[in-house]
Amino acid sequence: MALLEGYDISKRFGGVRALKDVDFTLEQGEIVGLIGPNGAGKTTLFNVIAGAFRPTSGRVIFDGEDITGHTANRTCRQGIARTFQVTRPFLEMTCLENVGVSVINSPRQTAHGGWQEQALEVLDYVGLLSNETTLANGLNLIDKKKLEMARALATKPEVLLLDEVLAGLNPQEILQAVELIKKLRDNFGLTIFWIEHVMGAIMSAADSVIVLDQGANLMEGPPAQVVSDPRVIKAYLGE
Amino acid sequence: MKDKQFYAILLAFTGLFSLSPFVLDDYNLHVVIVCLFYTMMASSWNLIAGYTGQVSFAHAAFAGIGAYTSGILAAKAGFSPWVGVGIGVVAAAVLGLGVGVLCLRMGGIYLSLTTLGFSEILHIIITNEYEFTRGTMGLQVPGLIANYSKSAYMYIFLAGTLITLVVIYKLIHSNVGLNFRAVQNDERAAASLGVNVVRVRALAFTISSALAGLAGALYGHYLLLVTPEIPSLNQQFLVLSMTVIGGMGSFVGPIVGAFVLEVLSEYIRAYGEYHVLVFGLVALLMARFSPKGLIGLLQRRKAGVKAAAA
Numbered sequence: 001m002a003l004l005e006g007y008d009i010s011k012r013f014g015g016v017r018a019l020k021d022v023d024f025t026l027e028q029g030e031i032v033g034l035i036g037p038n039g040a041g042k043t044t045l046f047n048v049i050a051g052a053f054r055p056t057s058g059r060v061i062f063d064g065e066d067i068t069g070h071t072a073n074r075t076c077r078q079g080i081a082r083t084f085q086v087t088r089p090f091l092e093m094t095c096l097e098n099v100g101v102s103v104i105n106s107p108r109q110t111a112h113g114g115w116q117e118q119a120l121e122v123l124d125y126v127g128l129l130s131n132e133t134t135l136a137n138g139l140n141l142i143d144k145k146k147l148e149m150a151r152a153l154a155t156k157p158e159v160l161l162l163d164e165v166l167a168g169l170n171p172q173e174i175l176q177a178v179e180l181i182k183k184l185r186d187n188f189g190l191t192i193f194w195i196e197h198v199m200g201a202i203m204s205a206a207d208s209v210i211v212l213d214q215g216a217n218l219m220e221g222p223p224a225q226v227v228s229d230p231r232v233i234k235a236y237l238g239e
Numbered sequence: 240m241k242d243k244q245f246y247a248i249l250l251a252f253t254g255l256f257s258l259s260p261f262v263l264d265d266y267n268l269h270v271v272i273v274c275l276f277y278t279m280m281a282s283s284w285n286l287i288a289g290y291t292g293q294v295s296f297a298h299a300a301f302a303g304i305g306a307y308t309s310g311i312l313a314a315k316a317g318f319s320p321w322v323g324v325g326i327g328v329v330a331a332a333v334l335g336l337g338v339g340v341l342c343l344r345m346g347g348i349y350l351s352l353t354t355l356g357f358s359e360i361l362h363i364i365i366t367n368e369y370e371f372t373r374g375t376m377g378l379q380v381p382g383l384i385a386n387y388s389k390s391a392y393m394y395i396f397l398a399g400t401l402i403t404l405v406v407i408y409k410l411i412h413s414n415v416g417l418n419f420r421a422v423q424n425d426e427r428a429a430a431s432l433g434v435n436v437v438r439v440r441a442l443a444f445t446i447s448s449a450l451a452g453l454a455g456a457l458y459g460h461y462l463l464l465v466t467p468e469i470p471s472l473n474q475q476f477l478v479l480s481m482t483v484i485g486g487m488g489s490f491v492g493p494i495v496g497a498f499v500l501e502v503l504s505e506y507i508r509a510y511g512e513y514h515v516l517v518f519g520l521v522a523l524l525m526a527r528f529s530p531k532g533l534i535g536l537l538q539r540r541k542a543g544v545k546a547a548a549a
Contacts, residue, residue: 050431072430082431090424101421104414105433115414155433 003028003191004159009058018044020216031185031192033202036212042195046161050082051075077107081157085164087144089136096132102154122154141168162194178205256397260390268389274501275396276458279403281481281493283450289488291443292423296475297354300361301331301448302455303470309456310380310465320383320460327456328449335448339441365467377466392461399457403450480518484525486532
């Protein structure tokens with residue numbers, strides 16, 4: 001059974017139709033890439049799924065339940081975590097406290113230990129253990145991205161929405177990040193919906209790819225097939 | 240700061256203040272009592288303004304609600320002043336929850352303006368409902384104890400301050416406190432991580448208002464006269480100055496601010512109302528050059544000394 005589905009999702013901002021009848025399906029344990037030119041509506045779709053925006057019409061189904069229009073915090077508690085394209089750490093709080101916020105608000109925490117222990121575990125997992133007491137303010141871009149990821153993971157989600165986590169990383173760091181994302185699926189059975197412009201990463205990690213163009217579904221399929229499709233090339237490069 | 244350390248320091252100060260009635264004359268005891276009143280006010284305002292970033296201008300108004308509720312019940316309805324104080328706290332909490340919920344979708348300047356409006360409306364009602372409040376003349380209220388003595392009031396305010404500080408300390412060092420700071424740092428990010436922003440903000444407003452109500456109610460029964468001066472904007476800006484100058488968002492800051500400014504204002508009393516103007520200017524300068532107040536300056540100095548020694 002599909003874990004996360006969207007039907008006919010539309011979102012209007014005044015006269016602008018940011019999303020037009022978008023459909024998608026994610027099976028449990030899948031990594032699905034979401035690509036499309038700038039302004040295609042990828043982040044808007046994430047905002048609708050994560051409860052930041054209510055869609056103008058359409059429905060989002062998670063684990064058989066209609067979660068359309070649920071608030072952001074409720075969606076998160078139900079098991080859908082997200083990262084932001086531009087990282088939004090709590091700047092005046094330490095890395096440990098940043099991750100602690102996720103821990104204390106998640107209904108799916110393991111019983112043992114306080115939030116500190118659990119937050120440390122997650123910091124260790126993403127490789128931020130040495131920055132435990134550093135204010136998020138003092139982190140460089142890569143570490144801010146790791147922190148963003150750690151906070152999302154610490155909510156113990158079933159679905160992870162990743163919004164351009166690789167932007168700004170060098171090739172070496174991209175390789176590491178892709179390995180991490182694959183590990184999340186393989187070790188924890190996470191289902192991952194992933195907006196990305198780094199095609200190589202999507203090609204190597206995604207099971208399938210959904211393409212949006214001008215707010216509507218353009219096509220979907222296995223990565224290799226999608227990137228060679230003339231419609232996709234046209235959407236990115238023009239005639 | 241570890242819990243044990245906090246309680247040790249608190250105990251030490253309690254001991255120190257307990258001695259004050261034996262060494263201070265009535266005038267100086269009065270200054271101590273007023274200092275404790277402002278400690279309660281500034282610390283509880285810091286809880287919403289410093290820890291959740293909701294700069295409310297209605298804090299003095301909630302103190303006024305506590306003072307007038309308790310005062311009217313005791314003076315007109317014959318309630319025991321202690322019961323009155325209890326009901327005053329509840330009234331302030333309920334109205335605080337109301338205003339908090341009203342302001343939920345607002346941030347920054349809009350929240351400040353709405354609370355400012357609430358504060359002014361309350362002020363107008365109190366001044367005009369002469370029959371209940373005796374307007375600007377002030378309402379004479381009974382004291383909390385049969386034999387009025389400054390020493391007894393010092394202990395009452397010390398107890399009130401201890402309650403306030405322990406409640407705030409417990410709160411900011413709990414999960415709730417972590418949520419407070421998350422909401423202050425970035426509401427949207429907090430919501431995306433499962434924080435119920437609506438509940439967190441309303442809770443902060445309710446608790447902070449209840450504590451202001453407690454301070455106001457006790458203060459009214461100490462002065463034996465409840466006037467619209469308690470819920471006035473003057474009062475509000477004084478509390479704001481104390482918090483900002485002491486150090487907003489730190490636990491100790493408002494306490495330091497309350498004592499420094501109250502003692503100072505006793506010394507420059509001769510210059511009349513100008514002291515509020517001076518405090519306002521100093522608060523402005525502080526906000527510009529040392530946003531973490533006196534506490535921030537001290538910490539910076541300490542860090543500087545350490546760096547120089549290394």
